[in-house]
Amino acid sequence: MYYGKVIGNIVSTIKCRGLEGKKLLVVRPIDMETKTLSEKFIIAVDTTSSGIGDFIGYEDGKEASWAFDPEEVPTDATIIAIIDKINILGK
Amino acid sequence: MILGKVIGSVVCTLKDKSLEGKKLLLVKAVDLDDNLLEPFVIAVDTIGVGIGEKVLVVNGSSARMTDYTRDKSVDSVIVAKVDSINIRE
Numbered sequence: 001m002y003y004g005k006v007i008g009n010i011v012s013t014i015k016c017r018g019l020e021g022k023k024l025l026v027v028r029p030i031d032m033e034t035k036t037l038s039e040k041f042i043i044a045v046d047t048t049s050s051g052i053g054d055f056i057g058y059e060d061g062k063e064a065s066w067a068f069d070p071e072e073v074p075t076d077a078t079i080i081a082i083i084d085k086i087n088i089l090g091k
Numbered sequence: 092m093i094l095g096k097v098i099g100s101v102v103c104t105l106k107d108k109s110l111e112g113k114k115l116l117l118v119k120a121v122d123l124d125d126n127l128l129e130p131f132v133i134a135v136d137t138i139g140v141g142i143g144e145k146v147l148v149v150n151g152s153s154a155r156m157t158d159y160t161r162d163k164s165v166d167s168v169i170v171a172k173v174d175s176i177n178i179r180e
Contacts, residue, residue: 007178007179007180008123008176008177008178008179008180009176009177010094010147010171010173010175010176010177011173011174011175011176011177012147012171012172012173012174013172013174014138014139014140014171014172014174015138015147015170015171015172016137016138016157016168016170016171017157017158018156018157018170019170019171024092024147024171026123026176026178041094041123042092042093043092043093043094043147044092045092052177052179053179061151061152061153062151062152062153064153065153065156072156072157072158072161073156074149074153074154074156074157074168074170075092075149075153075156075170076092076149076150076151076153076154077092
């Protein structure tokens with residue numbers, strides 16, 4: 001799972017059947033050590049009804065579509081957790 | 092998923108049987124200010140988009156999770172046409 005922050009959302013009316021009714025959010029990955037937002041961003045399907053500004057955990061790759069099993073959803077990034085707090089030993 | 096812009100199409104007459112009848116589009120990644128970035132992919136179009144349109148592309152084995160690309164040799168598929176993007180950083 002990767003750590004990130006939701007910075008926006010995408011509106012799309014024409015899309016694959018598997019994505020219908022799913023929220024598409026714009027996520028910036030966060031470096032766990034320095035807690036800095038990355039320059040890069042990805043688009044992820046939301047399963048936790050998180051909103052803009054939330055800190056989240058997301059999965060990428062094939063596992064991202066397993067979050068919807070047995071439903072077939074074509075996604076390679078899925079938000080599966082809202083992260084409240086991170087404790088790092090010695091920090 | 093990556094945010095991309097369709098910049099062209101790819102025509103192949105000689106190709107894997109599972110790709111027959113599939114539209115292959117050239118998609119370049121874009122940033123949030125609509126600037127074209129370096130990476131590009133050749134993605135199968137499943138929803139009927141045209142050149143110049145902004146799309147979402149799924150890569151990897153999840154690309155086969157649509158009726159159109161199940162069990163086909165496809166690792167990059169266009170899954171959505173972007174109408175608008177709202178960003179609040």
